[in-house]
Amino acid sequence: RKEVEQDPGPFNVPEGATVAFNCTYSNSASQSFFWYRQDCRKEPKLLMSVYSSGNEDGRFTAQLNRASQYISLLIRDSKLSDSATYLCVVTVKSSGDKLTFGTGTRLAVRP
Amino acid sequence: DAGVIQSPRHEVTEMGQEVTLRCKPISGHNSLFWYRQTMMRGLELLIYFNNNVPIDDSGMPEDRFSAKMPNASFSTLKIQPSEPRDSAVYFCASRRLDYSYGYTFGSGTRLTVV
Numbered sequence: 001r002k003e004v005e006q007d008p009g010p011f012n013v014p015e016g017a018t019v020a021f022n023c024t025y026s027n028s029a030s031q032s033f034f035w036y037r038q039d040c041r042k043e044p045k046l047l048m049s050v051y052s053s054g055n056e057d058g059r060f061t062a063q064l065n066r067a068s069q070y071i072s073l074l075i076r077d078s079k080l081s082d083s084a085t086y087l088c089v090v091t092v093k094s095s096g097d098k099l100t101f102g103t104g105t106r107l108a109v110r111p
Numbered sequence: 112d113a114g115v116i117q118s119p120r121h122e123v124t125e126m127g128q129e130v131t132l133r134c135k136p137i138s139g140h141n142s143l144f145w146y147r148q149t150m151m152r153g154l155e156l157l158i159y160f161n162n163n164v165p166i167d168d169s170g171m172p173e174d175r176f177s178a179k180m181p182n183a184s185f186s187t188l189k190i191q192p193s194e195p196r197d198s199a200v201y202f203c204a205s206r207r208l209d210y211s212y213g214y215t216f217g218s219g220t221r222l223t224v225v
Contacts, residue, residue: 043202043216044154087154096159096166098144099214103153
């Protein structure tokens with residue numbers, strides 16, 4: 001079983017739509033959680049951290065459910081520029097805070 | 112700040128040849144990571160260094176892969192001999208040990224072994 005699992009998509013949505021991505025992780029000792037964004041042929045970049053209380057950054061909302069070992073990302077009012085692959089990432093303190101990535105969910109926003 | 116610098120950006124080599132990938136971390140970052148990305152397996156950690164010392168190399172596929180960090184500003188990942196299944200994008204990332212959120216990735220090296 002992969003440590004971090006995501007639906008690979010692609011999610012194909014119209015501009016203005018709301019889209020949600022889900023992610024599950026297997027290691028209950030996971031301590032920090034992130035969503036990264038990766039554009040085609042580019043490096044991954046941090047989109048936002050995920051906290052137990054949930055957090056919002058503009059049109060983006062991230063949620064963490066430790067009991068279910070589940071992370072989500074909600075994008076409201078999708079823009080064409082949101083088209084990218086979204087990577088769910090966790091770290092485990094005992095493993096030196098190294099990032100463990102999901103394989104990513106691809107989003108395509110159409111006009 | 113120049114960011115994490117990787118070279119070369121693209122490398123095409125023949126099976127059996129030696130390949131060396133290079134990385135210059137951000138000045139002041141004392142933790143360095145090598146990742147490999149393929150369509151099938153996504154991003155996988157190969158090895159990471161803290162203060163130039165290899166900490167975890169459990170992700171290195173086999174003895175054909177080796178990595179070094181001779182000083183705080185330079186690291187190499189070597190594949191010898193290379194095989195077609197090594198074709199992937201190799202990313203280097205760095206961060207400060209005391210700031211676990213602050214990863215910065217380089218632009219990657221796209222390796223094709225024919």
